[in-house]
């Protein structure tokens with residue numbers, strides 16, 4: 001089945017009690033049992049909920065995985081993966097990644113004696129060099145937030161396998177429409193469903209997809225034992241969002257391409273980060289492992305003064321100044337003071353994230369209107 005068909009029909013079985021085509025929002029905490037232990041497979045809603053089940057089935061299908069699990073946020077999904085580990089275990093993680101993942105790793109989990117080694121994963125030799133007998137997990141993000149760096153998932157999967165470590169890929173930026181890490185050898189795919197999967201800036205949610213049944217059991221155990229589960233209304237919103245993932249992503253990609261090329265020609269713009277430029281470092285790998293280049297773009301102005309950067313950030317009208325990404329509406333963001341403020345400044349600079357970097361989440365409005373808005377703001 002082709003992707004568009006899978007996306008529409010993923011997890012969408014008519015409701016068994018009424019035939020409702022849309023999965024009902026099962027707003028319940030518990031389920032009545034006929035006798036102790038005699039029930040329809042539903043006991044308590046932290047462990048099972050039919051709305052969540054429909055979404056988890058959809059998650060699996062859209063990532064070509066056997067299993068999906070939903071969590072109350074993207075970071076809750078990430079947190080659950082780290083809970084697979086034991087004190088003394090080591091994680092090799094990308095040095096350029098979402099600030100909240102970095103904060104979770106270094107500020108929460110390092111206290112429990114899990115060691116994180118941050119390397120530039122765009123060069124697989126760095127990952128190989130960081131492997132020790134304690135390496136249990138490799139954590140990748142590609143394209144990265146916010147510098148759009150591309151890592152070769154297939155190559156890192158080979159390294160992970162030979163190290164006997166799990167490979168988890170944060171696939172939030174690409175969405176399953178553009179990239180399927182499980183097909184490339186990853187063990188777990190993680191998404192902030194808050195972004196492209198939900199797609200309408202109205203819900204916080206995360207998910208994990210995997211093929212291995214034993215791994216699914218371990219993660220399900222963590223999901224129900226630690227309890228970071230999404231409510232049924234939130235699951236319904238993501239189920240609804242997923243139905244238009246392919247049409248939204250097509251437009252995000254089309255608009256992203258137009259705006260990336262336009263920005264690059266703008267006399268006041270110094271550098272544009274977008275994986276679709278043929279001369280960008282990650283282009284060949286992006287072309288190989290992605291079906292398009294998406295609507296996330298970062299750029300630097302020639303005038304990097306704080307005053308000018310702040311002026312541009314506040315001067316757009318269609319691009320709203322806000323954290324987050326992946327919604328139908330366009331957003332503009334200042335990673336250094338917003339999404340990535342939790343990464344120490346020296347670390348940010350070392351990884352190439354400049355104080356003046358501006359990040360765009362290009363929405364699905366008319367591209368000409370978006371360009372006119374940016375043109376007026378940049379001046």
Ligand SMILES: *Cc1c(COP(=O)(O)O)cnc(C)c1O
Pocket residue numbers: 073074075076098100101141145170172173191192193194195204205206
């Ligand atoms: C937003 C984001 C997260 C965290 O997800 P939440 O839903 O906000 O908890 C993780 N990774 C990436 C790449 C993100 O953009």
